[in-house]
Amino acid sequence: MDDQNMxxxxxxxxxxxxxxxxxxxSEKLSNYLTEKNIRLYTHQAETFDxxxxxxxxxxxxxxxxxxxxxxxxxxxxxxxxxxxxxxxFIYPTKALTRDQLLFIRDADAALRARTKPAIYDGxxxxxxxxxIRAGSRIILTNMYELHQILGWRAKWGDFWANxxxxxxxxxHRYRGIFGSNTALLIRRLRRICNFYDADPQFILSxxxxxxxxxxxxxxxxxxxTEVDDDGSPRAKxxxxxxxxxxxxxxxxxxxxxxxxxxxxxxxxxxxxSRNAAETAAMECRSxxxxxxxxxxxxxxxxxxxxxxxxxxxxxxxxGVISTNALEVGIDVGGLDAVVICGFxxxxxxxxxxAGRAGRNGRDAVITFIAGNNxxxxxxxxxxxxxxxxxxxxVILGPDNPYLLSSHLxxxxxxxxxxxxxxxxxxxxxxxxxxxxxxxxxxVSSTPKGYVYCGVENPAQTTPLFGMTGNAxxxxxxxxxxxxxxxxxxxxxxxxxxxxxxxGQRYRVQTVxxxxxxxxxxKTSDTCHTRPISTTEITITAREKTKxxxxxxxxxxxxxxxxxxxxxxVLEYDQITATCELSLPPRSFVTKACWITIEDDCGISxxxxxxxxxxxxxxxxxxxPRFVMCDRSDIGGVSTPFHSDxxxxxxxxxxxxxxxIGLAEKAAELFPDILTFARELVAGCPCKTGCPACxxxxxxxxxxxxxxxxxxxxxxxxxxxxxxxxxxxx
Numbered sequence: 213m214d215d216q217n218m219x220x221x222x223x224x225x226x227x228x229x230x231x232x233x234x235x236x237x238s239e240k241l242s243n244y245l246t247e248k249n250i251r252l253y254t255h256q257a258e259t260f261d262x263x264x265x266x267x268x269x270x271x272x273x274x275x276x277x278x279x280x281x282x283x284x285x286x287x288x289x290x291x292x293x294x295x296x297x298x299x300x301f302i303y304p305t306k307a308l309t310r311d312q313l314l315f316i317r318d319a320d321a322a323l324r325a326r327t328k329p330a331i332y333d334g335x336x337x338x339x340x341x342x343x344i345r346a347g348s349r350i351i352l353t354n355m356y357e358l359h360q361i362l363g364w365r366a367k368w369g370d371f372w373a374n375x376x377x378x379x380x381x382x383x384h385r386y387r388g389i390f391g392s393n394t395a396l397l398i399r400r401l402r403r404i405c406n407f408y409d410a411d412p413q414f415i416l417s418x419x420x421x422x423x424x425x426x427x428x429x430x431x432x433x434x435x436x437t438e439v440d441d442d443g444s445p446r447a448k449x450x451x452x453x454x455x456x457x458x459x460x461x462x463x464x465x466x467x468x469x470x471x472x473x474x475x476x477x478x479x480x481x482x483x484x485s486r487n488a489a490e491t492a493a494m495e496c497r498s499x500x501x502x503x504x505x506x507x508x509x510x511x512x513x514x515x516x517x518x519x520x521x522x523x524x525x526x527x528x529x530x531g532v533i534s535t536n537a538l539e540v541g542i543d544v545g546g547l548d549a550v551v552i553c554g555f556x557x558x559x560x561x562x563x564x565x566a567g568r569a570g571r572n573g574r575d576a577v578i579t580f581i582a583g584n585n586x587x588x589x590x591x592x593x594x595x596x597x598x599x600x601x602x603x604x605x606v607i608l609g610p611d612n613p614y615l616l617s618s619h620l621x622x623x624x625x626x627x628x629x630x631x632x633x634x635x636x637x638x639x640x641x642x643x644x645x646x647x648x649x650x651x652x653x654x655v656s657s658t659p660k661g662y663v664y665c666g667v668e669n670p671a672q673t674t675p676l677f678g679m680t681g682n683a684x685x686x687x688x689x690x691x692x693x694x695x696x697x698x699x700x701x702x703x704x705x706x707x708x709x710x711x712x713x714x715g716q717r718y719r720v721q722t723v724x725x726x727x728x729x730x731x732x733x734k735t736s737d738t739c740h741t742r743p744i745s746t747t748e749i750t751i752t753a754r755e756k757t758k759x760x761x762x763x764x765x766x767x768x769x770x771x772x773x774x775x776x777x778x779x780x781v782l783e784y785d786q787i788t789a790t791c792e793l794s795l796p797p798r799s800f801v802t803k804a805c806w807i808t809i810e811d812d813c814g815i816s817x818x819x820x821x822x823x824x825x826x827x828x829x830x831x832x833x834x835x836p837r838f839v840m841c842d843r844s845d846i847g848g849v850s851t852p853f854h855s856d857x858x859x860x861x862x863x864x865x866x867x868x869x870x871x872i873g874l875a876e877k878a879a880e881l882f883p884d885i886l887t888f889a890r891e892l893v894a895g896c897p898c899k900t901g902c903p904a905c906x907x908x909x910x911x912x913x914x915x916x917x918x919x920x921x922x923x924x925x926x927x928x929x930x931x932x933x934x935x936x937x938x939x940x941x
Contacts, residue, residue, distance in 0.1 A: 219453040219595035229443035231257035235264035241289050244323050254443030256282040263415060264289075268436045270383065270416040270428040275567025277444035279417040280315060280381075287377045287415070291349055292325050299327075299377040300412075301352045304385045306333060306514075307521055308540050309352050312381070316350060333357045335514075345371060355386075355394050360671050362400055362626050373408035382540045383416040384560055386431060387606045387840055389868045393676040395431050395610035396619035399637040400626065402433065407627055419560045423605040430608045433637065447570045451599075452579045455592035460785070461583040462488060465533075465553040466495035468579060473503045473530040477548035477577070480524075481533040482565045484554045484583075486511065487704075487740070490712035492533045492553060497715065503530025507714060510537050511686075511694035539564045546574055554583035555591065558604045558840045586833040586892040589904035593895050604840040609872030617645050621654060621670040628661035684728045686711065688718065693732070702798065703743060705730045706776055708791055710741045744778045744790065745912030749849045749863050751856040752801065758879045761935030765879045766806050770865055772847065773799040780914060787914070803871025805879035809860040813929050815922050817852075820860060822919030823926045824850035826906045828862050829918070830889035830927060831878075833908070835864075837888050839877050846874050883934035890927040893920065 231254040237245075245252070252260070255273045262269050263286035271279050291297050301316070303309040309331055316329045329350040332341065334357060344351065345367055353361075361368060378401070380386075386394040405412055414432050420440070421427055428436040456464040465481055469492075472479045483489045486509045493507035506529060508520050523529040532538065533553075539561060547569040556562060562580070570576025582592035591598040610616070620642060623629055631643055646662050649655045655662045664670060677697060684701040686693045693713050696705060701723075705711060709720045711732060718732035753769040775797035781789040815823050828850040835846055847865050854861040866874050878885060896905035901920040908915065 217455045217457070217592065221451050221595075221599060223446070223449045223451065225448045226446040228445040229254045231443065233257045233260045233264075235261045238289055238292060240292055240323050240325075241285065244319070247322065250281070252281075252285075253278055255439050255441055256285070256443070258441065259283065259415075259439050260286050260289075262437055262439065263287075263413065266413065268414045268416075268428070268432070268434050270418055270424050270436050270438050272418050272420050272424045272438060272440045273442040273444065274420065275564055276571045277442050280312060282439075283379050283381075283415045283417055284316060284319060287350075287379065288319060288323055288325055288327070290376055291327050292323060294376070295326075296374045297376040298349045298351070298371050298374045299379065300358075300375060301350060301379045302358065302381065303352065303354055304382045304540055305537070306335065306354065307517065308381065309333065309354065313352055316352070320350070332361075342367075349374075355397060355676055358401065359397055359622075359674070359676055362397075362404060362622070363669065363671050365404060365626055369408065372405050373410055375405050375410045375412045378412045378414050380414065380416045380431075383418040383428065383431065384421060384564075384606060384840075385540065387608065388845055388872055389615075390677050391431065391606070392609045392612055392615055392872050393619070393674075395433070395608050396615060396638075397676065398432050399610070400619060400623050403623065403634055403637050404627060419564050420603045421560065421606055422603045427606045427608070430610065445573070447573050448575045449566070449570055450575075450577045451566070452577070453582065453592060453595045453598060454579065455582045455589070461554050461581050461588075462492045463495060464581050465492050465551050466499060468551055468581070469496050469505060469531050469533070470499035470501045472549050472551075472577075473501055473505065478524075478527065478529075478546070479531045479549040479551060480538065480547050480568055481531065481551040481553055482539065482556060483533060483535060484556060486535055487712050488553065489533050489535050490715060491740075494712075494715040496531065496533065501530075505529070505531035505533065508532050508534040508538060510535065511696065513692070513694075536561060536565075538568070546572055547576070548574070549577045549579070552578070552580045554581070554585075555588045555836075557836050559601045560603050560606075560840060563603070584903040585907075585909070586830065586896070586905050587836065590892050590895060601837070604836070604838060605877070606840045607873040607877050609866075609870070611639060611641065612868075612870035612872060613641065613645060614870040616641060617649065618670065618674040620645055621649065621664055621666065622674055624649075624655050624662045625664035625670050628658065628663050629655075630661035634661075684730055686713075686718075686730045686732060688732055688734070693718070696730070698728075701728075701730060702776070706743060706779065706793060706795060708741065708779060708793070709743075710735065710737065710739060712740075739781050739783050739788065742780045742782060742909070743776045743912065744780060744914060745774055745776045747772060747774045747847065747849055747912060749773075749804065749854075749865065751804075751806075758805075758882070760883050761933065763807065763882070763930060763933040763935075765882045767876055767879045768804065769801060769871075770804040770863065771799060771801050772804075772849075772865055773797050774912075776912075800869040802866045802869055803873075803875050804863050804865035805875045805882070806857070806861055806863040807882075807930070808854075808857045809862075809926070813926060815926060819919045819922040820852050821850075822917035823922030824852065824860060824862055825913075826893070826901060826918045826920060826923030827889070827926050827930075828864075829906050829908045829911065829915075830893050830923060831862070831864060831885055833892055834885050834889040835874070835878060838881050838885060839874055841874050846878075883931065886927060886931045886934060890924065890931055893924055893927065 230251045259282040327349040330344045330348040331352045424438045489507045496505040550569040566578045582588035654666045656665045684696045719735040722731045750771045755768040758765045776795045778792040780787045828848040849863040901918045
């Protein structure tokens with residue numbers, strides 16, 4: 213790491229802060245804590261008190277602070293005192309579910325609580341399911357399984373009727389389209405429980421958020437109180453920020469991982485994408501390295517993931533390079549170091565990833581390696597800002613009409629929908645949507661309420677992680693390599709695209725849309741590919757205008773039409789060839805905010821296209837500083853003349869049908885986003901624009917045209933229009 217600028221900060225160790233609950237603690241629980249030599253930290257005692265008082269609680273203390281014990285104790289206390297009470301524990305991954313079952317079983321046995329905790333998910337054998345439903349009072353599952361089992365109401369009647377608690381671990385993971393679907397799923401669960409006269413309390417554990425209570429309320433539809441005063445001890449941590457000078461972020465990460473592994477430091481590296489994880493692992497294996505390093509990400513077969521998790525925990529693997537799939541709280545043992553290869557999209561994720569090292573009181577080293585993009589380079593130039601940056605707000609959109617329509621079909625299949633009883637869960641828009649579904653003959657009106665009358669099970673056709681339920685399989689002959697959702701398949705697996713899997717490159721040979729199959733062949737090429745696309749946007753409804761002094765930011769409904777026209781072939785980020793494709797366009801209706809540019813902005817007609825395009829890129833790059841989203845969650849279009857505005861315009865739109873609140877939040881925070889976007893661009897020393905300020909890897913136009921001087925002027929002009937004092941440079 214000699215060729216890199218380095219900034220180092222040390223966080224000293226911290227002693228624990230203990231507290232005794234004010235609420236009564238049963239003799240059984242008191243004896244358990246004594247036998248296990250457990251003293252409760254302040255946040256654990258506070259959680260116990262608030263849950264005992266009947267409140268819904270969200271715990272937002274850091275990784276490895278003992279949140280599992282914090283939420284498990286009040287649940288077990290209630291289940292000990294009430295032998296009929298049940299609890300549902302929901303986790304984002306199966307690996308974490310298995311990990312947590314061990315702790316809950318141990319606590320249950322020690323307390324003699326007789327709750328018979330068990331996992332109920334897609335891997336549960338059919339012959340075990342009736343026994344678990346009938347005999348287990350603590351069931352551990354995930355949102356995908358819950359989505360399916362709500363339709364089997366009769367089989368779950370006793371469990372729902374006695375449901376006292378719903379625990380949602382790693383709740384911050386439920387954001388964007390997944391979180392919006394989850395919010396509607398939780399409303400369906402509450403509706404069924406209320407039908408059985410049950411009204412469960414909710415306990416959420418989460419990373420630190422900028423809007424924890426309001427996020428929890430939007431996710432569940434219930435009022436919440438936050439516990440955030442961390443009383444746990446902390447080991448010494450050394451945090452380093454570096455910016456590679458003459459190599460890529462991935463190459464620098466591979467060098468560092470090899471160096472750390474060779475000195476006996478078990479290392480976990482996080483990357484921003486599936487392709488980056490595969491590339492970094494391949495780079496590592498090309499170094500002189502004394503231990504084994506593997507990649508880990510979504511899309512791997514289940515047995516592959518289990519083997520890697522087990523080997524990492526046992527120490528048989530020296531290093532793992534992962535996407536955010538290992539960000540959640542599965543216990544991966546005593547890691548010595550974490551490498552964050554590129555800003556992961558939010559400070560929330562930075563804190564989660566950094567928290568994977570230094571457990572069990574061990575000192576830890578965390579290294580953030582800045583990538584060659586605007587946000588990473590801003591933090592490399594301003595490392596103090598990295599440590600002072602606030603955690604972002606998590607935005608959900610449960611009022612998305614497309615999502616709401618799908619979940620209303622599910623609700624009507626689970627239990628007749630009665631507007632006078634059920635509107636409180638789904639809002640005023642539900643009645644109009646149900647009327648439309650009735651016209652489409654998907655629901656019918658009966659004396660008991662609306663009932664589903666379609667052919668297919670709506671839960672099977674309503675995905676939680678996207679807008680469509682079609683999973684695509686990537687196959688080498690008859691071998692299944694991995695799976696992708698439909699959006700990934702469109703972006704990454706067009707004919708001719710290069711896909712990386714476990715260090716091996718594959719080229720897409722054919723795509724079979726009717727069967728959702730992507731057929732690939734092995735290739736020895738060292739290149740990678742990037743799609744070339746065009747996007748058009750049409751305003752269908754202007755819903756409101758936000759005035760920021762002289763700057764007007766409009767918000768409304770738009771139609772976005774995108775088409776992949778071909779792809780670029782790149783060697784080490786240099787374009788070596790372009791290939792044409794003729795793929796059908798994809799259109800969707802979503803939400804957007806937009807601004808128009810006046811003639812007096814001071815930019816010549818020749819410089820205007822590149823200035824608008826650069827400002828669009830900078831605004832998108834700045835968004836994750838304020839709202840928890842990836843650059844891929846929000847799209848942009850800029851044009852010197854737009855027919856709907858009759859003026860030059862910049863659009864920022866939600867990347868999913870119906871919108872999920874990102875563009876609406878951007879309209880509200882537009883002056884702050886403008887200021888940060890200008891700082892991103894102005895702080896870069898380049899003259900004409902580069903990946904560190906204006907270039908975007910997602911740009912379908914190969915980052916053409918871009919005018920850096922014009923971009924700086926335009927952003928400063930807009931910032932002044934919004935009422936902020938700006939020094940023109």
